[in-house]
Amino acid sequence: MPRTLRLVLGDQLSDNLSALRDLAPGDRVLMAEVMAEATYVRHHKQKLVLVFAAMRRFADRLSERGVDVRYVRLDDPDNTQDIPGEVLRALEDGGLDRIVATQPGEHRLTRAFESLVLQAPVPLEVRPDDRFICPRPVFEAWARDRRELRMEFFYRDMRRRTGLLMDGDKPVGGRWNYDAENRKRLPRTVRPPDRLRIAPGPVVQDVIRLVEARFSDHFGDTAMFGWATSHAEAQSLLAHFIADILPDFGDWQDSMKGGEPFLWHARISAALNIGLLDPLDICRRAEAEYRAGRAPLNAVEGFVRQILGWREFVRGVYDLKGEDYVRSNALEADRTLPGAFWSGDTEMACVRDVVGV
Structure with a gap:
């Protein structure tokens, strides 16, 4: 055999x-x-x-x-x-x-x-890697003969193809995009949601010791590790987000606050990108919350757009443009990034509070 x-x-x-x-x-x-x-x-x-x-x-x-x-x-x-x-x-x-x-x-x-x-x-x-929602040939056909590639137009086409957040051939609510409603400033009186903590198990602890021994010169702090490393943990993170965080995601998705690394974000991107979650399943579960009246449209549409729109679009452009795209340098940048982007040693809070954590 x-x-x-x-x-x-x-x-x-x-x-x-x-x-x-x-x-x-x-x-x-x-x-x-x-x-x-x-x-x-x-x-x-x-x-x-x-x-x-x-x-x-x-x-x-x-x-x-x-x-x-x-x-x-x-x-x-x-x-x-x-x-x-x-x-x-x-x-x-x-x-x-x-x-x-x-x-x-x-x-x-x-x-x-x-x-x-x-x-x-x-x-x-x-x-083919068919774990994405948009197959490569479909993206290539969509991009063919277009003068410019715009995520918004691709996103609308994907909404039609999948039926996500659609009423017949129209978007639910009458609008494709609710981004204008998702830029609120976070008041001091609003408390971010409690987060589901994933404690490192024996496998993760063994790998932490390996990484500290073999990659000590790399940046970052493994003591703060709390990411999902199994399908079950990823599903727990997703369920927690859908039930407890998604309803307010739209209002505060663009907010920032010192000392708060996650706010209303789902913490599922890492699990999604290594294959522990399915993108279409995530979108359909979010849509179900809107259909059931448990989450507002601006929250669900804004969340779905990150996956069905941006994630699929960026992957499509990467495949379509090929290796030369990374060298196109439209902004003519010719200086190396400062060391602070690895060390976090800078007065820029937006870098200091993120890099090295």
Whole structure:
């Protein structure tokens, strides 16, 4: 019986990942913590903890279902420390007839896959990443022949395609965008909501020790880590936001207050971006709160626009424009960022209160 090596990257921790859809007995899933992914930029320590811990917990989730998982830890002495190297090393065990992967979200990893095709002794099948709401061909068709790409027009098209917050072919409430109602100044008398605290478990604590030992020169403070690293924790964060925070999200979504890092924001972006949550499910759950009269339209529309509009639009532009887009430099910026953007050592409160936390 043919056996497949199925590669899962650190931001692809989804049960419905295309690379896992036809998983068969005898197939092997490969996941690897590698320095190449941890150091291509100086990531915040908490991001490293988030990704490595979530990877380990997803691998455990698969193993508990009887899936054969080859999991390579960062401190494995035989770790080649890059994705192509770990794929080739996994193939050395023999008995694997092909590699299946899901399209990576970054151009540099697409290049790594291209080099892997030339080196691997078995074929590589790269499947579309269909965890986004807008497939790549749909965005390309929408963008074709347009003089400019504007998020607002894309967002309206996505509302029509999905039916989110629509009454027939019209937007609910008669308007597409309620952003003008979402710019209120936060009064001193308004108290931010209590937040759901996620205590680091044993897996997270182990990864924190690893990150502090191996990435001590990176910025950030792991003592404050409280992000979701499992599907269950991500669902808890989402449920807490939907029930207790979403109704007031619209009024205060643009507000800032010293000493308050989260205010009315959902804290789900990290979980969403590594695959622990589904974007369309999030939008539909928010819409259901409006339909049930539990959240106002300005809050729900403003929240849905961040995911259905901005997140999908930015991903579409990134894919469409390709690697040259990052070098286009329309503002002709030619100076490096000051060190304060990593150290937080500055009198600018907007940077000091965020960087290094």
